[in-house]
Amino acid sequence: MGLGPTLDTSEPLVLLNQAPRWNPFAMASDGPSRKVLAEMDLFSNHANKVAVKNENDDHDIINMGLNLDRSISMGDHEISSTVDENRTTNKLAKIQNELQRMNLENLKLKERYLQVSNNYKALQMQLGTIMQQQEQALSIQKQDHSDANVPRQLMEIGPNTTSSEEKTLSASVLNTKTVGGEDTLDSDVWMSNKAPKLIVPEQTNEATMRKVRVSVRARSEASMISDGCQWRKYGQKMAKGNPCPRAYYRCTMAAGCPVRKQVQRWVDDQTILVTTYEGTHTHPLPPEAVAMASTTSATASMLVSGSVSSADGFMNPNLLAQAIRPSSSSMATISASAPFPTITLDLTHPPNTSQFIPSAATSNHIHNGRKREQPYTLETESKLF
DNA sequence: CGTTTTTGACCTGCGC
DNA sequence: GCGCAGGTCAAAAACG
Numbered sequence: 001m002g003l004g005p006t007l008d009t010s011e012p013l014v015l016l017n018q019a020p021r022w023n024p025f026a027m028a029s030d031g032p033s034r035k036v037l038a039e040m041d042l043f044s045n046h047a048n049k050v051a052v053k054n055e056n057d058d059h060d061i062i063n064m065g066l067n068l069d070r071s072i073s074m075g076d077h078e079i080s081s082t083v084d085e086n087r088t089t090n091k092l093a094k095i096q097n098e099l100q101r102m103n104l105e106n107l108k109l110k111e112r113y114l115q116v117s118n119n120y121k122a123l124q125m126q127l128g129t130i131m132q133q134q135e136q137a138l139s140i141q142k143q144d145h146s147d148a149n150v151p152r153q154l155m156e157i158g159p160n161t162t163s164s165e166e167k168t169l170s171a172s173v174l175n176t177k178t179v180g181g182e183d184t185l186d187s188d189v190w191m192s193n194k195a196p197k198l199i200v201p202e203q204t205n206e207a208t209m210r211k212v213r214v215s216v217r218a219r220s221e222a223s224m225i226s227d228g229c230q231w232r233k234y235g236q237k238m239a240k241g242n243p244c245p246r247a248y249y250r251c252t253m254a255a256g257c258p259v260r261k262q263v264q265r266w267v268d269d270q271t272i273l274v275t276t277y278e279g280t281h282t283h284p285l286p287p288e289a290v291a292m293a294s295t296t297s298a299t300a301s302m303l304v305s306g307s308v309s310s311a312d313g314f315m316n317p318n319l320l321a322q323a324i325r326p327s328s329s330s331m332a333t334i335s336a337s338a339p340f341p342t343i344t345l346d347l348t349h350p351p352n353t354s355q356f357i358p359s360a361a362t363s364n365h366i367h368n369g370r371k372r373e374q375p376y377t378l379e380t381e382s383k384l385f
Numbered sequence: 386c387g388t389t390t391t392t393g394a395c396c397t398g399c400g401c
Numbered sequence: 402g403c404g405c406a407g408g409t410c411a412a413a414a415a416c417g
Binding site for chain 2: 232233234235236252
């Protein structure tokens with residue numbers, strides 16, 4: 001870590017301004033032994049080579065740092081060196097102080113990070129407990145009304161995955177395990193929420209996971225929001241009912257990564273960009289990508305926890321609301337349209353707009369099975385990032 | 386020259 | 402079976 005330009009005395013002096021005579025700085029003394037200093041271009045590649053030269057070639061003085069004015073008092077070498085020593089000592093003390101201050105700051109930040117991290121884990125534990133309680137309440141309810149006709153209005157979840165889906169969705173948003181383990185923040189903790197996961201038969205879970213997508217709605221003028229990953233566009237289509245084309249991207253951060261995303265402007269407000277993610281990265285994510293990935297996968301995990309925990313695949317809206325509340329700062333919309341349930345995270349609203357619409361959606365909004373989107377809407381007050 | 390984007394063709398699933 | 406719409410492929414073009 002350099003503190004400023006220094007002179008490499010092992011190399012020949014560099015004449016920076018190419019002046020015919022080396023006298024750019026006429027100093028206080030006009031005498032024969034006045035010192036001259038080459039003009040220094042601090043922004044050039046040679047900025048670290050500053051030469052101070054005595055016209056009589058008696059001795060060269062090395063200028064450390066940017067104190068170019070020091071050559072003014074070169075008439076008396078002893079005084080000058082004492083002043084220099086004082087200055088250096090002062091500088092050193094300042095730097096040491098600064099260092100100490102930064103160390104303290106660093107410690108404080110570490111503590112803060114640990115605190116936030118602990119809070120996060122505590123919240124997730126709380127969520128797990130709540131979900132477990134809900135689950136128990138649900139199963140008790142079901143026992144009580146085992147002969148009651150429970151409508152399956154929200155999700156048609158079952159192991160009816162077709163072969164093409166198997167092909168394209170080898171992994172899903174919900175499968176939060178990643179190779180690099182960078183998703184552990186949410187995945188490990190979520191997977192430790194044993195209640196819903198253990199009840200669900202693996203087959204049903206897998207079939208569901210392949211189908212769920214996470215859609216992020218954000219206001220952006222750019223054609224694509226930056227999520228930290230590298231994407232390659234592989235197609236573009238005009239979607240029905242939207243004048244803006246839909247673009248298809250796949251992740252190129254690792255060969256064979258199954259993650260795809262669709263980007264399209266929202267038909268109601270074209271300043272809003274809707275990005276739909278599908279699949280799980282099979283490679284470590286850069287830090288800036290982890291936020292988005294963990295958000296989407298965490299939300300999706302919660303969907304799975306809340307939805308497939310019932311034996312018949314029926315999703316309890318209240319359960320879902322509770323599931324999403326702790327982790328989402330924005331509005332979360334669950335679209336029940338087949339064939340893919342889609343979770344929409346609406347980042348276009350200011351945080352802390354809390355409003356929960358319980359179950360207008362318990363009425364049946366699915367028409368003809370597909371392409372009729374009547375989302376079940378939850379508005380939550382929790383934090384996403 | 387390798388990588389990315391563009392774009393028309395093709396495939397698949399679903400409703401009628 | 403046909404048509405429609407969404408999704409993907411792949412050759413050509415563009416780009417760095």
